[in-house]
Amino acid sequence: MLESAQALITKTAERMRLDSEMIKRLIEPEFSHEFALTITMDSGRQKVFKGWRIQHNSALGPYKGGIRFHPETVREEVQALATLMSIKCAVAGLPYGGSKGGIVVDPKKLSKGELERLSRAFAGRIARVIGVDVDIPAPDVNTTPQIMAWMIDEYQKVVGYKSPGTFTGKPVTIGGSLGRTEATGRGGLFVLQALLKKRANHNSPLQKNLTIAVQGFGNVGYYFAKLAEAEGFKIVAVSDSKGGVYVGDGLSVETTMKCKREKGMVAGCYCRGSVCDLKSGRTISNEELLELPVDILVPAALENVISEKNMKKIKAKIILEMANGPITEEAYEYLSKQGVVIIPDVLANSGGVTVSYLEWVQGRQGYWWSEEEVNKKLEEMIVRAFRAIWDRSVEKKIPLKQAAFEVAIERITSAMV
Numbered sequence: 555m556l557e558s559a560q561a562l563i564t565k566t567a568e569r570m571r572l573d574s575e576m577i578k579r580l581i582e583p584e585f586s587h588e589f590a591l592t593i594t595m596d597s598g599r600q601k602v603f604k605g606w607r608i609q610h611n612s613a614l615g616p617y618k619g620g621i622r623f624h625p626e627t628v629r630e631e632v633q634a635l636a637t638l639m640s641i642k643c644a645v646a647g648l649p650y651g652g653s654k655g656g657i658v659v660d661p662k663k664l665s666k667g668e669l670e671r672l673s674r675a676f677a678g679r680i681a682r683v684i685g686v687d688v689d690i691p692a693p694d695v696n697t698t699p700q701i702m703a704w705m706i707d708e709y710q711k712v713v714g715y716k717s718p719g720t721f722t723g724k725p726v727t728i729g730g731s732l733g734r735t736e737a738t739g740r741g742g743l744f745v746l747q748a749l750l751k752k753r754a755n756h757n758s759p760l761q762k763n764l765t766i767a768v769q770g771f772g773n774v775g776y777y778f779a780k781l782a783e784a785e786g787f788k789i790v791a792v793s794d795s796k797g798g799v800y801v802g803d804g805l806s807v808e809t810t811m812k813c814k815r816e817k818g819m820v821a822g823c824y825c826r827g828s829v830c831d832l833k834s835g836r837t838i839s840n841e842e843l844l845e846l847p848v849d850i851l852v853p854a855a856l857e858n859v860i861s862e863k864n865m866k867k868i869k870a871k872i873i874l875e876m877a878n879g880p881i882t883e884e885a886y887e888y889l890s891k892q893g894v895v896i897i898p899d900v901l902a903n904s905g906g907v908t909v910s911y912l913e914w915v916q917g918r919q920g921y922w923w924s925e926e927e928v929n930k931k932l933e934e935m936i937v938r939a940f941r942a943i944w945d946r947s948v949e950k951k952i953p954l955k956q957a958a959f960e961v962a963i964e965r966i967t968s969a970m971v
């Protein structure tokens with residue numbers, strides 16, 4: 555992951571004729587904090603956990619990036635994600651650099667008390683190197699608003715004053731932003747609609763009732779599907795880790811979620827309107843979902859799900875990368891040559907960090923906006939980000955991902971003094 559992120563930056567920077575020292579500045583993280591945390595487990599024994607906070611680039615502003623708790627997290631992964639945050643924040647037009655944090659832990663194996671002690675220990679350890687104008691953490695894989703609440707509480711104890719802008723993704727009761735939960739899915743939909751409008755201007759009138767398959771029915775996939783359905787798109791398939799459903803006439807997202815909550819999985823939930831009926835659809839595997847003949851494919855679960863193994867079977871003409879890195883380099887090259895339009899993750903899923911930015915602004919000014927205001931600002935910002943990438947892509951006749959990296963690198967290097 556780190557090699558491929560660095561290779562992409564190097565390739566783009568070389569095409570832009572940047573000199574080798576500038577490329578090094580774009581590749582190397584500015585700070586890499588590595589530490590061991592010791593907490594007392596419920597058993598009374600002490601246990602040591604390894605963790606990192608990597609601050610990649612701060613040319614555009616304070617570092618911004620999530621914290622993940624995962625048993626397989628390694629330093630290289632954290633560094634790669636920090637690097638991609640620098641690119642994503644620049645693409646989104648935010649006044650931020652990129653960072654990421656991680657702890658090697660399986661949080662499902664911890665009690666609630668152990669999880670709280672670990673979260674507080676991490677916040678206490680990084681307190682000296684983060685801050686509202688320095689580095690602003692947020693949730694990532696396996697970290698939640700509750701964990702952010704423990705972390706900011708610990709941080710504020712260490713520094714001795716309230717600082718609601720230092721962590722984002724907090725519960726609304728302690729300074730979180732309305733609209734943050736749905737922000738990534740909502741932002742993806744705004745980008746998709748902006749793309750369809752541009753294409754309609756270029757080719758044919760704006761099509762209605764386009765079909766969509768969504769892989770992943772978690773925070774991102776569910777809200778994307780729900781909001782897209784409300785806008786008139788036809789969601790024909792959704793899936794989770796246990797498999798998916800295909801409903802040719804279009805499924806009801808809300809009823810499908812209700813059924814999933816009851817059964818523990820979407821498989822078997824063929825729901826139209828307010829009813830689920832076995833005759834309305836069929837169960838499909840995650841592999842089949844990706845290969846459906848739909849207009850738009852939305853991978854919103856895991857990385858590398860479209861690779862050399864299945865790239866030739868993909869039939870969608872538009873892919874909206876809502877997960878991080880769902881398409882491998884090889885598959886990306888192949889599909890781009892086939893004329894498939896791929897909306898890159900650094901743009902498609904930037905709604906989350908954009909509303910984190912809005913949360914930071916609200917925390918700093920001590921004045922909180924209505925959900926409507928937050929959604930409106932998100933739309934303005936993400937559509938503006940899309941237009942810059944689209945224009946570069948048209949002007950230089952390059953795919954959107956290449957255009958996104960070019961625009962990001964241009965913005966970052968122009969702020970390097």
Ligand code: NAD
Nearest residue numbers: 738770771772773774794795840854855876877878903906
């Ligand atoms: P989540 O944990 O809420 O949901 C993940 C979904 O993927 C679940 O429905 C799960 O069942 C499904 N899934 C897991 N393994 C699967 C498999 N093998 N096949 C198919 N589905 C599988 O996570 P999320 O927050 O929705 O994040 C999804 C993706 O979006 C990740 O790549 C994440 O990094 C990215 N992302 C999330 C946000 C955000 O704000 N939540 C922001 C940017 C990017």
